[in-house]
Every structure is written in C-alpha cells, then in structure tokens.
Amino acid sequence: MSVVEEPIWLTQDALRHLEQELDTIVREGADDDQSQARAVELRGIIRRAQVGARPDDGVVEPGMQVTVEFAADGSHETFLLGSRALIGADGDLAVFSPESPLGQAIAGLLPGDRFEYRTPTGATVAGAVVSAVPHA
Template sequence: MTQSDERETIWLTEDALAKKKAELEELRGPARAEIVDRISAARDEGDLKENSGYHAAREALSSLDGRIAQLEQMLDRAEVGEVTDDGTISPGYKVTYRLGTMDPDTCLLGAREMMTGEDIQVISPQSPLGSALIGAKKGQTVSYTAPNGKDIEVEIQDAEPYSG
C-alpha cells in the first residue's frame, strides 16, 4: 500500500460516522475495561505460562486494540458526504450500471464502512469508475479510462441514496 492509499478519504454518511464513533467509544471504555479485568483475574490465578484464560484475554485485548486503531485511522480520514435525493450521484449513492454489453451491476459509491449489512460491491469515489459516476444521473452514459488505457462507457440504469 502506498502512502497516498493510506491517506485516501473515506466517505461516510452522517449516520455511519455516528455509528463508528459510538463503536470506538464502547471499545475504548466498557469493552476494554472488561478485558483488562479478565486479564487481572487470570493473572491472580498464578502461573501464567499454562493459564489459558490469561492468554485468551491477552489475545482478546490485542484484537480489541487493533480494532480501536483501525477505527481511529478511519475516523481521522473520514469525510461526511451530504447525500441529496435529487438524483445526482455522489458518495453515499447506490448505483446500478452497465458496462458495455455486460449484465448490470450494483455498487455503493463510498466506503465499506457505510454499509449496514447488505452485501454490495463498494466503489471508491477516487477510483476511475467512481470519479466518472460522480455528478451523473440515472439514464446518462459516462465514460472513464481504465488502468489499461481503454475507454469504457458506463450506462447508469438507477441511482438512489443508499439507505442500508
């Protein structure tokens, strides 16, 4: 991963941002305190080399700390996109499109963190396809240049704010 990839903006809706902040607060507070208490209780049992409860709690703490770091990095790069319902595609839109003669595909223009359970392809607004979709409307055809240099036409069949 290049340094520019690490700093790529993560587009979130206001709702998704609030959920990620609440998750971070929970992990930093009650969830972390509970695991630290489990480590302390296991440590009080004695020999740590063969104490499976201690090792399991340490692994859980390591996993939790990793998720905390991931959320902090994401929130540091997050930008709230205001999703309008005027049909103009912007981050936060669910778009059904067709590339040439291929079957239609549906994607969420934004970040995986915006999703709330639906299994849908996510396309970054900074990608060639994402950049071509931004500002377009249902029924329009836009084009972009693929990494191989080929120009690709995209027919927008449907576009609506993602409600997850």
C-alpha cells in the first residue's frame, strides 16, 4: 500500500527560492550531513510542490494564511501555516509548522472557532481564528 503525500502549496517565488537553495547545495558539492539532509528535505518539498493558491474552503490547514486573535491581550498575528523549510522563502510572513503547538491547536478550525494550547513552558494560550485564506 502506498502513502499518499499531501501537496505543499507554494507561491512561484517560494518554489524558485527553494530550487535555488538546492542548486547551491548541489553546485557546491556540500557533503556534510546537515547539507545532505537539507538537500533531501528540499527535493521532497519540490517534488510535492503545488504552485498557486490552495482551494479556499476556509478551513485552517497547511498552505493557508491564518490570522488569529489571542484572548489574553486581543492582539492579532498573521502567519503561513506550513513547513518550517519555507521560513524566509516567501518574504516577511511568519511561518508556523502544523506540528507546532499552535498549528496543532488550530488545524481543521474555521474562522470564529476558539482554540487553546499549552506552550513548551507550560503556559496556556487561548484565542480564536479570525481568518484562513489561501496564501497567494
């Protein structure tokens, strides 16, 4: 039985950035373990890349630009829910991994839904999803 891999939704600029990073690793012949591991990771992301906007169903899931409001102070944060490998690949937008405490707490939610999670330090954070739109 084969495993179905979910596509990774990227902008054209983000894909280009990742391809350039992989090209640099290959061109420089980096043979240290860290560079080789990064090359494997990049190849996997590029293979699964789907360029364009993820379908807009309003559900918080990888590839969506999400805005949340934190209950403690009413502050808002907007970020891309996606692979940590995309940090810096798409401008200044922060990236949160779906495996992070926040990512796990909001996965599958819709705007207006409330969430709560524990930070690695043990603090409880609560809030609500304000919006979830495909990242363009």
